[in-house]
Amino acid sequence: MMMQRGLFISTLLFASLALNTFADSLKCDRCGRVIGGKYVEYKIDGTTIVVCLQCNKTLPHCNACKLPFHKNQLINQKGELLCQTCVADSKFCALCNHRIEGRYYKLENSPELYCARCYMATPKCAVCKKPTQRRDLDPASGACLECLKKLPRCGACGKAIVGSFFRFKHTDEVYCSDCNRTRHKCYVCGIPVGNRYWKFPDGRTICNQCNEQVVIDEQQIRRIMTEVEELVSRHLGIKAEIPYTLQITPLNNHSVTVAKAAKKGENSASPLFGSELGLFRRLNGHAEIFLLYGLPAPMLYETAAHEYAHAWQAEQCPAEQSAELREGFAQWVAAEILRIKGYTEFLEKLEERNDHPYGTGYKRFKAIHQNLGRIQLIEYAKKAVR
Template sequence: MNRRYPRFCHLCGTPLALVGRYLVYPNGLVICPACESRAPRCQRCGLPGRHLQQVGGALLCPTCRTQVALCGCCGQALLETAYLIGDSPVKYCQRCLEERPRCDVCQAPMNEQGRSLPGRRGESRRCAACWAEAVQGLDEASALYQGVLTVLAQTPGLTLPSLPRLHLCERAVLQELHQQRQPGSRPGGEGEAGDPHLLGIFLLQGREQDIYIEHYLPRDLFQAVAAHELAHAWQAWQGLEGLPLLVAEGFAEWAAYHVVQALGQERMLRRLLRRRDLYGQGLQRFLALEQQQGRTAVLAAVRGSLPL
């Protein structure tokens, strides 16, 4: 059986019979000793080549150009470790994660397309992705807010005799309101004061009801927060005071889950289901109860006539 030997160097075309020696790489690339020592190499796979191009600051071969990811912040080629944040498919380099300021919403590092928004009590940061989806003012927020109320009445079946007043504010204001809340107010916000997840709060003072939501949130997040806080308003109208946090917050997350699902916000739905804190634990309990006994059992549980 005759064995075929390569005749030419794949890079320079030199007849291999003239040089006597050659190298064969696992991908079938055949090169002469001169090209092995002098030819430029792909910075990702290390193979020498003649069709290399600069991509994201790295010299890459055609194969690696189709495979390498670029940092979503600085645009540099990710030749080694790439980092993900949450469920976003965007990848980042270690330097951007360590050295750049982060978006207040998704914690992605900020690039030049992001926005830093000055406020009376500090600065708010939005990365380019969150800013592109941000609710830009009270008119837009009010329309979304009214839409959430409509879905809330249709899907989880929670109706309110009147709509709490909506306010957009800085996160620092939410934290101050959380600290200053009167004893008769519903807990409505997330976590403790200073918690980066404190995005909204429901306040009840006498017969006055107000909902405060952080300004410039992405639309899907704004709708989820609005649904959560409106569920607290429903609890107040039902006279459900002093509920355990697991019940009060878990039920509000359950209501938000159904609103988000009805609106087709798949990314936000995954975010709610991914939570493992008290809010997520309460949501999972209410979802399990609903699956086993139906929505009537959920309403009975939050009213205290059925153990959760």
């Protein structure tokens, strides 16, 4: 049998007081009396401890080393009586606090030990993997209370996120995979909406933050369009001479087929569909600019400038001009208006685009502007085809 602290218990021995002086001086290490007759000898860690039969029988024993001790020398540890030495030397389970005998578990970078029973039967924290009582685990994330304090929380549902999460530009919030997959995205910023959001009659979902900035007043939208005309003329030197009609419209929530027909003037529905924010068209000699209502002011300035640039192009540029040239120039005009208005965040979003023809076209005109200047850029826009 394996004994802690190198314990060895001898068989009963007999001390004869009449035979030798050693027997005369043999005293019990517990009561101090001279031993005459049988006694018990303990050997532990190289030390011999002699105990008379009376003390060995009546004194409580340490449950670990099995030595007898006076009651005030033992500590009650979860129902076990242990001597001070065994308390110091023993390993205790961090969960049940019982002394560990035999196999135990220890996590890396953690001083805590766990008995085999607790480790196998107790659920683990989803983050640190420590065995943790179920009452101390967050039901949603499976994290222990300590880890729960450190976990990021989803900007949509508010739950703690264990594992991977999603980030979106221009926000410090993070989002769990469930919300990114299942929740509606804000039409303006593209971020998953929270439990409270706005639903426009045309079907658009708008988050609370973006809804605080949207412009739904038609007269204000018309004032923005007028201001854009003035800014483009004064700062960029371009002006559309042919009058146009400004149409402020909702999003077409029927189908792309209906929207395409509306673009051709075949029905009275809105021609804007999906992610479209604006449109310029010339139909039967009549010019029109369509702007989507319910956009934040910076997006209205950007869209109005973009479509106004198309109105100018319809008068000044070759009809066979490539899509990259048409959209790239319109994006450059929109970027300059955003810059003038100080809408830095929306300008950054515009400049980050790499899609064709908008992103690639804008970068093309931005390079021309930097190298040749505004006047040469406009002359290039008037003449270039590809």
